Amino acid sequence: MKGVNGVFKRIREDIDTVFDQDPAARSSFEIILTYSGLHAIWAYRIAHWFYKRKMFFIARAISQIAKVLTGIEIHPAAKIGRRFFIDHGMGVVIGETCEIGNNVTVFQGVTLGGTGKEKGKRHPTLEDNVLIATGAKVLGSIIVGENSKVGAGSVVLKDVPANSTVVGIPGKVVIRDGKKVRRDLDHQDMPDPIWERIRTLETELAFVKDQLKKERERSSQP
CATH class of the missing domain: 1.20.5 (Single alpha-helices involved in coiled-coils or other helix-helix interfaces)
Known part of the structure; x- marks a missing residue:
């Protein structure tokens, strides 16, 4: 019974996260039926459960079905924290060794990928309260520090310090003031x-x- 209550509590938390992050959300019913980012996250959790129990084929099958249905590819081995929000989501790719903290937001077209055929940890780690804007690519075994933001279309290949804003190709830190960075991102105002x-x-x-x-x-x- 405890497990069931925990599942429903997590579902409620996911829905509340959408309300918090998306002003267009009108009702829980609408969110449950129409938000592909939420569907992808729920499918990932099921696939991740099977992956941890070494049922790799089932896990991959679930992730591939979810990719076809949502346009979002999340490898079942990735580690994702709570209150993860994918806005719109089409074209989002999250690699096998990605680690994502709590309260992280990514927009459509984001890639959290590798840089080649290296072994071991080869995908990014996003710490708590990170925001990755539309079309950004974060590549390799790098760390994006907590409370940081990556601007739209940026390509990040190196570690990002906490409380920073990164833009450009390759990504460069343009704001680092030691203060907590807001998670809402006004793309057109990015330097x-x-x-x-x-x-x-x-x-x-x-x-x-x-x-x-x-x-x-x-x-x-x-």
Whole structure:
């Protein structure tokens, strides 16, 4: 009876997480029937239960059926904490050795993958309260520290310190102030380190041109 109560408590927690993270959610009935991210998480938990008991084929079969139905692929060996939220979700891929903490949010098109055919731990670890925005790729056995955010379309290949914001290709830390980072992400307001670098180069080029012009003027004088 305790186990059954625990299952229903976890289901209620999952539904409450959707209400907390998605302002479009209107009712529990709607969430249960129409949220593919939630369906993928529930399917993962069933597959993970079989995987831990070494029933690998059943576990993989469940995960593949869930991928076809939801567009979200979660390897049954991945370790996922509580209150995990997948927003929309189409195209999300979560690899075999991923470890995901509590209160983590990922958006559609996110890949938590490997960088090759290396053995052992080869997928990312996301600590508590991490947010990964639309289309971001977090690759390799790296750690995204707690309360951190990864901007839309970024490619992260190195560890991310706690309380940081990362954007760009490759991902660069653009905010790290030691304060807790809010989990809601306004994508259009994210700074772009590549564009900032281009502007710096333009400034330096203008300075060099000005110096060359002055040098030519001095050399042309009798």
